[in-house]
Amino acid sequence: MSKSQMLFEAAQKHIPGGVNSPVRAFKSVGGTPVFFKAAKGAYLTDEDDKQYIDYVGSWGPAILGHAHPEVIKTVQEKAENGLSFGAPTAIETTMADLICDLIPSIDMVRMVSSGTEATMTAIRLARGYTGRDKIVKFEGCYHGHSDSLLVKAGSGALTLGVPSSPGVPEGLASETITLTHNDSEEVRKVFAEIGDQIACIIVEPVAGNMNCIPPEQGFLETLREVCDQTGAVLIFDEVMCGFRVGLQGAQGYYNVQPDLTTYGKVIGGGMPVGAFGGKKEIMSHIAPLGPVYQAGTLSGNPIAMAAGLKTLELISADGFFEALTAKTTKLVQGLQQVADEAGVAFTTNQVGGMFGFFFTDQKDISRFAQVCQGDMERFKKFYHGMLDEGIYLAPSAFEAGFVSIMHTDEDIQATIDAAAKVMKTL
Numbered sequence: 001m002s003k004s005q006m007l008f009e010a011a012q013k014h015i016p017g018g019v020n021s022p023v024r025a026f027k028s029v030g031g032t033p034v035f036f037k038a039a040k041g042a043y044l045t046d047e048d049d050k051q052y053i054d055y056v057g058s059w060g061p062a063i064l065g066h067a068h069p070e071v072i073k074t075v076q077e078k079a080e081n082g083l084s085f086g087a088p089t090a091i092e093t094t095m096a097d098l099i100c101d102l103i104p105s106i107d108m109v110r111m112v113s114s115g116t117e118a119t120m121t122a123i124r125l126a127r128g129y130t131g132r133d134k135i136v137k138f139e140g141c142y143h144g145h146s147d148s149l150l151v152k153a154g155s156g157a158l159t160l161g162v163p164s165s166p167g168v169p170e171g172l173a174s175e176t177i178t179l180t181h182n183d184s185e186e187v188r189k190v191f192a193e194i195g196d197q198i199a200c201i202i203v204e205p206v207a208g209n210m211n212c213i214p215p216e217q218g219f220l221e222t223l224r225e226v227c228d229q230t231g232a233v234l235i236f237d238e239v240m241c242g243f244r245v246g247l248q249g250a251q252g253y254y255n256v257q258p259d260l261t262t263y264g265k266v267i268g269g270g271m272p273v274g275a276f277g278g279k280k281e282i283m284s285h286i287a288p289l290g291p292v293y294q295a296g297t298l299s300g301n302p303i304a305m306a307a308g309l310k311t312l313e314l315i316s317a318d319g320f321f322e323a324l325t326a327k328t329t330k331l332v333q334g335l336q337q338v339a340d341e342a343g344v345a346f347t348t349n350q351v352g353g354m355f356g357f358f359f360t361d362q363k364d365i366s367r368f369a370q371v372c373q374g375d376m377e378r379f380k381k382f383y384h385g386m387l388d389e390g391i392y393l394a395p396s397a398f399e400a401g402f403v404s405i406m407h408t409d410e411d412i413q414a415t416i417d418a419a420a421k422v423m424k425t426l
Ligand code: PLP
Pocket: 059, 114, 115, 116, 117, 119, 142, 143, 144, 145, 204, 208, 209, 237, 238, 239, 240, 264, 265, 274
């Protein structure tokens, strides 16, 4: 029995399902989750001392690779001064100033401790600001696990949303309208009918929770347009794609400005950090400046700020995103080539340092329905083949992959070589 198997068994005694976040349980690929004890650069080491090339990167934050020496040094130095004060610290202002400098759509920003907190509060703020209750989101996008967002579509676009988890009140779910992602026409139709009741649209401008799905041409522009027409707030949830597809995230990449943006992952450099920010006119409604309540004991925690700030500084270096994008392109092109050589129906998506792959004979995957049509059995077989070869991919066909700046050409070639071997077995 491997150590991971032993640890997983032990974990299940006092931790529900043996994990502290469900996707870690490997339910969608089967088998035992790998327990890791260390990570450095592009590599993970499991409890059995096996090394893996990592394309999960802690689900996005590890853009500089794991345990980057400068980030670790900053965190260690900061920790010497105390872990948390629950009072203002100078580094919070440095962080806020940097974010507002980097992102033109953001005049003010509030730090929180997770992506879920960021999106939950952005929605409360949009509701408080507009005085409206309804929100629009898209099937396949994930925005964390707050009640208003754990909702799926009813049978038609305008029918009431239904809870996607027990425990979410039906009354609250009925205020969430879930539309088809990348369908501009449907958005226009709904806004023409009830636009004046809608507080906000929340969208992953590059979706990373239904695999990697870029916006179709004109989709983000349509969202901007209907919000401008009706006074609804446009929220880009850049928890995943922010500081990942480019320094200015998806809004810079596609040149569409939201009213509010949410962040997480990279912005914390591996520590628990989220943030939401945007126009001063809207952000001024947040307590203590305004009446919309939000708070957090550990918000703006100095250690987390230090890790995040150092990460943002390092990724702001000239040429960083060009290099990251080139590495990611090399990976997806290599995977495509070995799949073609093995005669396996396969296609990929990529935006900057974010990628996805699909076992399907369709090309141009831009809809959630297409992702669902992928060959899930093939994905599972590929997943475990790659795991055996020492390549750690996201354990679900509905998750994006991430490359770090520490992935070398040799790492990427080793990954492509492993894929060539595994593709032949599919
Ligand atoms: N929004 C997006 C786009 C995400 O990808 C995630 C998490 O993966 C969240 C929100 C929630 O963030 P957290 O897991 O930090 O609560």
